[in-house]
Ligand code: ADP
């Protein structure tokens with residue numbers, strides 16, 4: 001039996017016990033937050049003044065008082081040990097997009113030959129993992145390889161369970177010894193600060209002096225595929241690159257639309273229950289689950305949280321999906337395009353901002369006054385997305401997402417905004433200035449008073465837009481399923497902070513110290529922003545050729561590949577923007593360019609090498625075996641003087657010959673090394689990927705002619721439908 005048959009056999013004879021939770025004794029919702037060193041746990045375990053101080057830091061992003069660290073560390077340790085923890089880990093988020101952790105034991109030997117558990121404030125606040133193997137993009141030379149992790153008080157510590165023990169995990173920022181951010185968390189925290197600072201100016205203009213921290217909020221819908229784990233050993237491509245590099249289309253794909261929101265199979269549902277239970281324990285509010293469009297594709301979405309916490313939790317969602325899948329003999333694929341020809345996976349990033357006194361600032365609200373404030377923030381988003389669309393494109397660039405963007409099921413690489421009819425109409429009115437003279441009760445009003453009320457759900461949804469207004473938030477739909485949401489959040493916070501800064505300054509200048517001129521100023525500035533930036537708004541179908549042409553007319557960038565997109569980080573506009581708001585220095589931004597480019601190159605090289613290896617050692621032999629079989633049969637027939645139809649033999653022979661040519665071609669391109677990363681990256685997308693596709697084309701044709709029992713690779717139909 002070949003590997004493929006063995007896999008199918010193993011699945012058919014599996015007696016997996018899907019009953020892993022004793023839900024009758026313990027409702028999953030009851031375990032919510034059990035493994036989190038949360039505000040309520042701290043309130044119980046910390047002296048009152050210390051608790052107050054920590055709480056202030058968490059809620060208002062105020063500076064942490066280092067003097068309290070020892071007390072907090074001790075309480076944390078006692079709590080963790082009660083939860084059976086023996087180790088603590090500073091968890092950090094390197095620029096690879098992964099989650100990294102270094103574990104240390106609480107254990108300290110005492111003089112009597114026994115050991116005690118110890119955890120000091122210093123070890124809580126700061127760690128020093130040997131960081132030399134994490135990419136730093138030239139920031140950190142290996143001879144000064146030190147990197148530090150610093151406790152992020154705003155994201156609570158938690159317990160990670162393992163069948164053989166538990167670990168106290170402490171979310172941290174990861175910086176070089178010279179203070180440069182080597183991670184994805186530090187810039188988020190910086191960007192949240194600057195966003196708040198600018199948002200406060202608008203709130204003040206509209207009369208809110210409360211200074212309650214305005215935080216960005218996020219809810220990321222995670223799409224993923226599940227396939228039986230047994231197939232993986234027979235698919236080196238999935239093992240190495242997370243996607244199929246070969247595979248003819250399955251006779252049945254997603255054309256019946258019978259999977260989307262369909263009944264969830266028992267095994268997958270059992271998996272989802274356990275994933276959710278694990279997430280609940282970690283205080284992650286998983287909310288929605290359903291089948292997605294493609295067969296074998298699913299989605300999980302949480303209730304939104306503040307950006308920093310949402311990002312840490314999102315990383316944990318990915319880790320948990322992968323971990324629990326194994327328990328159910330499944331493999332969770334987070335890749336943006338695991339299977340050609342059917343939908344890929346995205347991570348729709350719902351984004352808004354708000355604070356305690358105002359609630360959600362992108363909620364149009366019911367009163368005209370609120371409407372005006374909403375429109376100011378909305379205009380800030382429009383300006384930001386238009387002015388910095390290249391940056392938004394750059395932060396979603398990856399080898400995986402390149403396959404998905406523009407693939408007729410995902411937003412194109414052109415960044416635009418869907419606003420919905422109602423809101424677009426409001427902006428049109430602002431543009432025409434027809435509301436300027438409207439007066440009510442003798443006072444000049446914001447004009448927008450006379451506009452139609454803004455409904456909460458602004459009419460139709462647009463599923464083709466990369467950046468859609470969905471009634472009270474924006475949904476950045478172009479984010480890839482495997483990507484960290486940190487980059488997109490940092491970009492949005494910063495570009496919107498810049499826009500708010502611009503708008504606030506314009507309004508202030510217009511008013512020139514006269515508060516009575518607020519309404520007039522708001523109208524004038526809104527008009528100006530809409531006039532300059534409404535070409536970014538597109539409410540039509542983003543999948544059409546019409547939009548490609550129309551976008552070109554509007555001079556909206558259409559950056560189709562990662563290398564093109566990443567170049568945005570090297571432009572003065574981006575360097576100045578991130579530097580001005582102290583979110584990323586020029587060195588830090590350039591390091592990101594280098595790292596992401598390198599990741600791209602590495603990914604493509606792994607795929608190319610895997611393509612060559614599989615084509616040479618798995619497919620070629622299968623095809624030759626079949627060719628030999630056919631040839632032998634032909635020879636025998638000829639000997640017997642029977643007429644022999646050798647058309648299949650000819651077809652297979654031609655394909656085998658082509659396969660060799662395709663492989664050699666790819667090998668030749670791969671051997672031409674270029675040491676300049678940008679040039680190398682361009683070779684990847686312009687030469688290597690097309691050459692890989694040529695190999696694939698031939699292999700996929702062979703798949704449809706070679707005898708089934710000689711074909712080693714599990715085929716699409718099997719992987720997508722056997723559960
Ligand atoms: P849909 O599939 O219709 O887009 P989902 O329910 O799958 O909707 O996901 C919506 C996501 O948007 C959820 O994660 C939700 O918490 C999030 N969300 C709702 N309000 C906000 C907000 N103010 N800020 C950020 N995210 C939000």
Ligand code: MG
Pocket residue numbers: 221348
């Ligand atoms: Mg959705």
